[in-house]
Amino acid sequence: MSTSDKRLFAKFTLDFPTNPKIAGLSDAAFRALVEAVCYSRQHLTDGFIPSAVARKMWGDAVLAELRTNHPDRPSLTEDDGGFRIHDYASHQLTAADIRSLQERGRKGGQAKAEARRLAPASDRPELRVGNGTASALQSQESEMTMASFPESSHYPTARDATDGIDAMTARLAGQQGITDLGAVISAADSHVDRRLDASGALRLSLHILGKAASTPTNALPYVLRSIERSPAEVQQFIDKELIAL
Numbered sequence: 433m434s435t436s437d438k439r440l441f442a443k444f445t446l447d448f449p450t451n452p453k454i455a456g457l458s459d460a461a462f463r464a465l466v467e468a469v470c471y472s473r474q475h476l477t478d479g480f481i482p483s484a485v486a487r488k489m490w491g492d493a494v495l496a497e498l499r500t501n502h503p504d505r506p507s508l509t510e511d512d513g514g515f516r517i518h519d520y521a522s523h524q525l526t527a528a529d530i531r532s533l534q535e536r537g538r539k540g541g542q543a544k545a546e547a548r549r550l551a552p553a554s555d556r557p558e559l560r561v562g563n564g565t566a567s568a569l570q571s572q573e574s575e576m577t578m579a580s581f582p583e584s585s586h587y588p589t590a591r592d593a594t595d596g597i598d599a600m601t602a603r604l605a606g607q608q609g610i611t612d613l614g615a616v617i618s619a620a621d622s623h624v625d626r627r628l629d630a631s632g633a634l635r636l637s638l639h640i641l642g643k644a645a646s647t648p649t650n651a652l653p654y655v656l657r658s659i660e661r662s663p664a665e666v667q668q669f670i671d672k673e674l675i676a677l
Contacts, residue, residue: 442473443523453502461497464490465507468517469524476527479520481508486515538671541625545664601630609651610637616652619659624667632675639669 444466448454454462467489472479486495495515498508508515520526525533605613616633620626628636640658641651648654659666670676 440474442469444469445523453505453507457501457507458494458497460490461494461501464494465498465517468508468515469520472517472520473524476530478526479517479524480511480514481517482514534676537625538667541663541667544625545667601634605630605634605637608638608641609648610634610655611652613637616655616659619656620666620670623660623663624670626667626670626676628670628675629677632670632677635673635675636666636670640666 449462454465457465468481468486471477471481471485471489495508499506499510499515501507505518507518509518510516602613605611610616610633613630613633616637617628617630620628620633620636636659637651637655640655641648644654
């Protein structure tokens with residue numbers, strides 16, 4: 433799996449289709465079980481599927497098949513208000529697992545920011561988002577072209593990160609001079625260890641632009657450079673606003 437692929441994944445062993453209790457399922461039941469795992473992974477329900485969702489997506493006959501495909505360990509069991517996937521936590525990441533990984537990422541980002549803060553003055557960027565040195569940053573970004581960042585190897589995942597950005601969000605961003613939200617997403621991922629979606633990238637960009645001493649000439653390079661030079665402040669905003677995925 434590419435490290436630049438930010439989609440969520442569910443895990444299935446190679447012998448999953450030939451497992452005795454799976455091999456005998458109808459095509460509809462097999463598809464329903466896979467979709468149930470993907471649903472739970474996406475919505476972090478730890479293997480629980482609400483009854484209304486399950487019945488609408490797969491119907492009673494398929495659900496009955498998945499509840500009876502093994503005498504002791506059927507693929508689905510009825511739970512309060514829905515159905516639960518058997519042994520889900522043994523194979524998939526749970527909500528607790530995700531929170532633990534996010535906390536590790538948060539601490540890692542804090543450690544990086546602290547290391548930068550303690551670095552010798554000659555190695556430490558002097559610019560901070562929204563402080564008195566913003567004008568110096570603007571003078572630097574005014575010399576950059578808008579094309580210098582999105583296609584740069586400095587943000588190699590910018591094009592991949594653009595996938596799935598809706599037209600409305602892209603249009604709102606473009607009106608503010610943020611012509612490539614994918615580049616903002618990649619910059620946050622690279623320098624702050626935070627994963628954003630398009631909406632979060634737009635909110636972060638507007639926050640950075642709003643703190644500038646005056647309107648930057650080239651908005652996108654200004655935002656990208658601000659993220660790179662002020663990761664601690666950017667991380668604080670992302671965590672405070674709960675916009676990280």
